[in-house]
Amino acid sequence: MKKRAVLSLIAAGAMVASLAACSGGSGDSGSGEGGGAIIGVAMPTKSSERWIADGNAVKKALEDQGYKVDLQYAEDDIPTQVSQIENMITKGAEALIVASIDGTTLTNILADAKDAEIPVIAYDRLLMDTEDVDYYATFDNQLVGNQQAWSVLNGLGLTELDGTPIEGAPAGPFNIELFAGSLDDNNAFFFFNGAMEIFQPFIDNGTLVVKSGQTTIEQAATLRWDGETAQSRMEDLLTANYSDNSKVNAVLSPYDGISRGIIGALTDAGYTTGEGWPIISGQDAEIDSVKAINNGEQYATIFKDTRELAKKAAGMAIAALNGDTVETNDDSTYNNNKKDVPSYLLEPVIVVKDNIQKELIDTGYWTEKEVNG
Ligand code: BGC
Numbered sequence: 001m002k003k004r005a006v007l008s009l010i011a012a013g014a015m016v017a018s019l020a021a022c023s024g025g026s027g028d029s030g031s032g033e034g035g036g037a038i039i040g041v042a043m044p045t046k047s048s049e050r051w052i053a054d055g056n057a058v059k060k061a062l063e064d065q066g067y068k069v070d071l072q073y074a075e076d077d078i079p080t081q082v083s084q085i086e087n088m089i090t091k092g093a094e095a096l097i098v099a100s101i102d103g104t105t106l107t108n109i110l111a112d113a114k115d116a117e118i119p120v121i122a123y124d125r126l127l128m129d130t131e132d133v134d135y136y137a138t139f140d141n142q143l144v145g146n147q148q149a150w151s152v153l154n155g156l157g158l159t160e161l162d163g164t165p166i167e168g169a170p171a172g173p174f175n176i177e178l179f180a181g182s183l184d185d186n187n188a189f190f191f192f193n194g195a196m197e198i199f200q201p202f203i204d205n206g207t208l209v210v211k212s213g214q215t216t217i218e219q220a221a222t223l224r225w226d227g228e229t230a231q232s233r234m235e236d237l238l239t240a241n242y243s244d245n246s247k248v249n250a251v252l253s254p255y256d257g258i259s260r261g262i263i264g265a266l267t268d269a270g271y272t273t274g275e276g277w278p279i280i281s282g283q284d285a286e287i288d289s290v291k292a293i294n295n296g297e298q299y300a301t302i303f304k305d306t307r308e309l310a311k312k313a314a315g316m317a318i319a320a321l322n323g324d325t326v327e328t329n330d331d332s333t334y335n336n337n338k339k340d341v342p343s344y345l346l347e348p349v350i351v352v353k354d355n356i357q358k359e360l361i362d363t364g365y366w367t368e369k370e371v372n373g
Contacts, residue, residue: 034067039317040088041069042098044125045076048225048257050284050306051099054124057310058097065318076224078105085109089116095317097121101224102184103128103336119320123313126186128336135326136334136343137313139304141187145194145254147350148281151300152176152250153198154352155279158207161350163198172207174249177237179230179262180220181254186336191254191283192217199252211241211248222258231261238269247271248278256282256289256301263297273297285351285360290371293353303349303359312344 039062043055051073059069070088074081078101088096089112096113100106103125110132113120119134120127127133146163153159158169176199181188202208214220214237222230234251242248253259259282271277273296282289282301292298319326328342335341351359360366
């Protein structure tokens with residue numbers, strides 16, 4: 001980055017170089033080091049530790065390149081997020097990195113960013129219904145959904161973690177209940193559809209039975225990914241469908257915070273870990289859920305290395321504001337109802353008890369002490 005910018009300065013000639021020097025070398029002057037230019041980073045909430053880790057990692061990646069960072073959390077309140085972004089624009093941010101609360105609510109403020117020629121990177125969650133988003137950094141969200149389903153099937157002894165059928169697998173039937181994320185988050189659809197495309201043949205042949213009959217994303221949704229909301233839906237599902245001495249054998253959960261709500265409801269209903277405890281999926285490798293995997297309450301989580309996502313998004317923002325080529329690897333999957341948003345997708349990883357050490361501790365994501373202490 002630095003080298004490229006220096007070369008372009010040389011190519012542009014001494015006059016331009018000296019002008020750039022006089023201007024104090026702001027981010028888009030091509031100094032290659034941020035030179036104090038501000039980049040605004042809008043995050044949804046501190047109530048989930050993944051977003052705290054994301055925010056810190058993006059901030060560090062940008063500061064390492066000499067940028068100033070205006071990092072804001074909106075505590076899942078949409079007007080707060082809108083005014084935070086407004087402030088960033090007013091304060092002269094030269095690029096925006098936005099993880100939205102509700103991807104459809106930022107259209108007006110993003111139009112203001114466009115008018116001010118500020119490039120916008122959607123972070124993890126797609127910004128919907130707007131032309132005014134330039135790039136998208138995320139994980140392969142359909143694959144996340146596939147992996148959540150495979151982890152459940154693996155826990156039931158039906159497939160390997162990559163979905164390969166296990167010979168002599170039990171015939172079932174297994175009772176399963178389904179949870180989805182927040183309907184205002186485009187990712188929720190990718191996760192749920194990705195899981196259902198894997199489950200459907202098992203539902204069709206009777207191996208999996210959704211006893212409640214609640215199989216649509218609208219029925220399974222959890223507003224704002226809230227654990228307590230999930231807990232009370234799980235309580236209702238148990239009361240309405242499992243009061244006849246039948247047991248739920250598996251629960252599809254799209255996020256660790258939701259999994260913890262489900263675990264709470266099961267415990268309150270008298271389920272105990274060990275035999276007869278359901279297989280539960282998750283996402284984000286939050287520390288409490290990694291511990292829950294270790295002690296057998298949760299079967300799996302999907303690890304998305306936020307450090308990598310942060311680096312990618314920071315790199316995209318810097319390249320975009322400097323007019324450099326922004327690297328993408330999927331320009332056709334993520335349509336936001338206005339356009340296909342050029343995207344960079346990272347690879348998620350399934351974590352079960354056996355690979356906590358390799359994926360989470362050896363990579364430094366969590367320390368041994370955090371996991372086992
Ligand atoms: C993210 C997930 C996260 C969820 C709840 C989604 O947009 O992709 O990683 O679990 O939001 O915060």
